[in-house]
Amino acid sequence: MEALYEPQTLQEAILYFSIPENCLKYLVLGRPEWANGVTCPTCGSDRVGFLKNQLRWQCSNRHAKRQFSVKVGTIMEDSPIGLEKWLPATWMILNCKNGISSCEISRALGVTQKTAWFMLHRIRLAQQGKQGGKLGGENGVEIDETLIGGKSRNMHKARRARVITGTGGKDKTVVMGMLERGGDVRAMVVDTRTKKELQKNIREHVEAGAAIFTDELLSYDGLSADYKHAVINHAVEYVNENVHTNGMENFWSLLKRGLHGTYISVEPFHLFRYVDEQAFRFNNRKMTDAERFDIGVRQIVGKRLTYAELTGKSATDTETIN
Ligand SMILES: [Zn+2]
Secondary structure, X not given: OOOOOOOOOHHHHHHHOOOHHHHHHHHHHOOHHHOOOOOOOOXXXXXXXXXXXXXXXXXXXXXOOOEEOOOOOEOOOOOXXXXXXXXXXXXXXXXXXXXXXXXXXXXXXXXXXXXXXXXXXXXXXXXXXXXXXXEOOOOOEEEEEEEEEOOOOOOOHHHHHHHHHOOOOOOEEXXXXXXXXXXXXXXXXXXXXXXXXXXXXXXXXXOOOOEEEEOOOHHHOOOXXXXXXXXXOOOOOOOOOXXXXXXXXXXXXXXXXXXXXXHOOOOHHHHHHHHHHHHHHHHXXXXXXXXXXXXXXXXXXXXXXXXXXXXXXXXXXXXXXX
């Protein structure tokens, strides 16, 4: 099999993906279901012909949607934006430490800001949901929460009521995080900082018996039956070197740098998308840009997000958007 050339830098990616055949080659090789050749997404047949001039395939069987492009079945399926823009946009959001805003993508790639915003959300969606087993490890798991926000101006009504009356602090959104030291982080938006909610997430994501480190928040009381629970005691001068949540705090500062410096006005109901974006980069932090891009591109298949789903507006409300 022909070895695949992989661009190593943004500049190489822009050059390489400016040639449509290269985009095609890269994306076809990234799809395991096409490992033995491209097959028809509608009927599964492998009797498909390649239409060179259109860079599309056509199935030999007679049915609707006989022709399909490499975007079929991916987050890009309905988008008229070319791969020469989609792939560099993907490169940038997966590899820029503090994220990248729709304004920057708009200027860099020559698409409207709204189109860029929609593209970025689809790329973020593709990076969600890939989680291994529970966190644990020899070095234990740091658990912490932080408050983000808060502009409640455009929050959905029901959510606003919950957030404002919850223990999260007025119009702030609570994000909870769990970090296996030296390993992966899991971070999620939660409704409140109540014992019930936080402990449910801990039991769901952290192996029983693992060492866990938290602050003194009362919501963490009662975990020592199932975990080796060490609590940071800020009242004593003597500090146990091992008992801290510095790793989680490092993640929060990355998240906040992106939210305050790059994205600026994130509505609370979209916040989880930015939390997931930062977690994806963090969990793949030991890779090169090219490796992170490769993993990210392999995750674009089998996912879809419409503009109406994203904004909560019906299709007729929305302006023309790509
Ligand atoms: Zn077919």
